[in-house]
Amino acid sequence: MAYTSSLHLSKHLLLPKPHRARPSSSRSPSFVRAARVVNGAPHVNGHSKKAPNGKVQINGDGKKGAGVVNGKTHVNGHDRIHLSVTTGGGGQDGTGLRVAYQGAPGAYSEFAAKTALPGCETVPCRAFADALAAVDRGLVDRAILPVESTMEGTALRNYDLLLRHDLVVAQEINLFVHYCLLAMPGVRATEVRRVISHPMALAHCGRALARLGVDREPVEDTAGAVEMLRSNMMLDTAAIASPRAADLYGLDVLAHGLQDESWNVTRFLLLSKPPSPVAVPVDADAKTSMVVAHRGGSMAVVLKVLSAFSSRNINMSKLEVINNEGGVGEPRPPVMILDTGARGAPTLRAFPHVLYVDCEGAADDPLVREAIKEIEKFAVFVRVLGCYAADTNVYDLQ
Ligand SMILES: O=C(O)C(=O)Cc1ccccc1
Incomplete structure (x- = not known):
C-alpha cells in the first residue's frame, strides 16, 4: 500500500x-516579530515601496508581478521573473542576492525570503518549479520553498521538486502563518459563495471554510488569489491570504485568524546551487x-x-x-x-x-x-x- x-x-x-x-550555545527557540508598521504602512524588515494602487509594494519594481531586466520579460512563458546573470555573492543580510519565490508580491514565501534575507531582491515566479529552475539556470541566487507545516506535515510535492534538482539547502526559516479572508471593498461575508487560495491555505482553513459553507478553489498562491479578485472585480469570491496582501492590493479583511489551529508554522528552505554559499x-x-x-x-x-x-x-x-x-x-x-x-x-x-x-x-x-x-x-x-x-x-x- x-x-x-x-x-x-x-x-x-x-x-x-x-x-x-556538536557543542553549541544553549539558545532556546525564540518568537520574533519580523514585521513592523512605519508611517501607517506595514514594512517587512524595513522594506517598503509604493504599489500602483498607492499601497505598499514588496517587490522592487513597483509593478505588480512584472519585472523587466535586460529588456526581457518572460521565463517559462511567464512575466513574473527578471532575467539577469548573477554571481551568487551578496552580503550577510542578502543585499545583492535575488531570491525567486512562487507567487505574486505579497505571498507568504516572499515574506519568508525577506525575513531570512532582508536586503535581498525578491523575484516572483508562476510556479515553484519555475523558481527552482531559475536557480538552476543561474538567473537568480536562491529559491525559497515551503517544505512542511505544523498542520499538514511535509509538503511532498515541494520535496519532490527539490529532489529533482541539483540544489542544496543554504538556509531555513520558520514562519507563523496567519490567514485572513479577503474580499473586494464593500463585499460582505454573507455574499461570498467561493473561496480561492493556495491549496495549503485552503487545507489549513478547512474547518472555517466548512462552517462558511463556501466552495473552495485552489489557485497558484495566496497573493495571486488576491490579485485575481482585484483584477476580475470578483464580488462573490473571497481569497485566503495575509493581512499584508489585503493592504498591498487594497482589499477588505472579512475575518482574521482563519486557520484551524492557532499554532500554524510553515518551514521554508532557501536553496542555492552547490556548493552552499x-x-x-x-x-x-x-x-x-x-x-x-x-x-x-x-x-x-x-x-x-x-x-x-x-x-x-x-x-x-x-x-x-x-x-x-x-x-x-x-x-x-x-x-x-x-x-x-x-x-x-x-x-x-x-x-x-x-x-x-x-x-x-x-x-x-x-x-x-x-x-x-x-x-x-x-x-x-x-x-x-x-x-x-x-x-x-x-x-x-x-
Ligand atoms: O501562496 C503563498 O503565499 C505561498 O507563499 C505558499 C504558501 C501558502 C501557504 C502557507 C505557506 C506558504
Missing part, C-alpha cells in the same frame, strides 16, 4: 532540545538534511536509520517515511531523485521507498559522517541535501 508517515516540525518546536551532535556560523547549531532510498519490504530500515543516529546521540528533527510501492489502491509514482554523484552527467533515478531525514549536526561532523556511512551500508542511495544553520526562531509577520 502506498503511504507516507512522518515525524515533523511540530509544537515541540519551542521545547528545549536534549542532545546535540553559506557557511554555518561557528556559534550556530548546524542541521543536515538528507534523503535515503532503500529496498523496502520491511520497516526494519527505519529502525536502522534511527539507531545510526541515536547510537551516536544525534537528534533527528525530521523523519518522513515514503512507501510508494503498489498494493491496495492506486500506487503513487516512485520518488524521482537526481543522483548528482553518478559518474558522467547527473541522473534522475526512481525510488519507491524513501526516507527524508533531518538531523542535528554538520555534515562534516565526524559523528554525523559516521552515521551517514552506516546508513550507506544498507541503503540503496543517500544524498545529502544540505548542511545549514538551524533557525530556532519562529517569525511572526503580523
Whole structure:
C-alpha cells in the first residue's frame, strides 16, 4: 500500500532540545516579530515601496508581478521573473542576492525570503518549479520553498521538486502563518459563495471554510488569489491570504485568524546551487538534511536509520517515511531523485521507498559522517541535501 508517515516540525518546536551532535550555545527557540508598521504602512524588515494602487509594494519594481531586466520579460512563458546573470555573492543580510519565490508580491514565501534575507531582491515566479529552475539556470541566487507545516506535515510535492534538482539547502526559516479572508471593498461575508487560495491555505482553513459553507478553489498562491479578485472585480469570491496582501492590493479583511489551529508554522528552505554559499556560523547549531532510498519490504530500515543516529546521540528533527510501492489502491509514482554523484552527467533515478531525514549536526561532523556511512551500508542511495544553520526562531509577520 502506498503511504507516507512522518515525524515533523511540530509544537515541540519551542521545547528545549536534549542532545546535540556538536557543542553549541544553549539558545532556546525564540518568537520574533519580523514585521513592523512605519508611517501607517506595514514594512517587512524595513522594506517598503509604493504599489500602483498607492499601497505598499514588496517587490522592487513597483509593478505588480512584472519585472523587466535586460529588456526581457518572460521565463517559462511567464512575466513574473527578471532575467539577469548573477554571481551568487551578496552580503550577510542578502543585499545583492535575488531570491525567486512562487507567487505574486505579497505571498507568504516572499515574506519568508525577506525575513531570512532582508536586503535581498525578491523575484516572483508562476510556479515553484519555475523558481527552482531559475536557480538552476543561474538567473537568480536562491529559491525559497515551503517544505512542511505544523498542520499538514511535509509538503511532498515541494520535496519532490527539490529532489529533482541539483540544489542544496543554504538556509531555513520558520514562519507563523496567519490567514485572513479577503474580499473586494464593500463585499460582505454573507455574499461570498467561493473561496480561492493556495491549496495549503485552503487545507489549513478547512474547518472555517466548512462552517462558511463556501466552495473552495485552489489557485497558484495566496497573493495571486488576491490579485485575481482585484483584477476580475470578483464580488462573490473571497481569497485566503495575509493581512499584508489585503493592504498591498487594497482589499477588505472579512475575518482574521482563519486557520484551524492557532499554532500554524510553515518551514521554508532557501536553496542555492552547490556548493552552499553559506557557511554555518561557528556559534550556530548546524542541521543536515538528507534523503535515503532503500529496498523496502520491511520497516526494519527505519529502525536502522534511527539507531545510526541515536547510537551516536544525534537528534533527528525530521523523519518522513515514503512507501510508494503498489498494493491496495492506486500506487503513487516512485520518488524521482537526481543522483548528482553518478559518474558522467547527473541522473534522475526512481525510488519507491524513501526516507527524508533531518538531523542535528554538520555534515562534516565526524559523528554525523559516521552515521551517514552506516546508513550507506544498507541503503540503496543517500544524498545529502544540505548542511545549514538551524533557525530556532519562529517569525511572526503580523
Ligand atoms: O501562496 C503563498 O503565499 C505561498 O507563499 C505558499 C504558501 C501558502 C501557504 C502557507 C505557506 C506558504
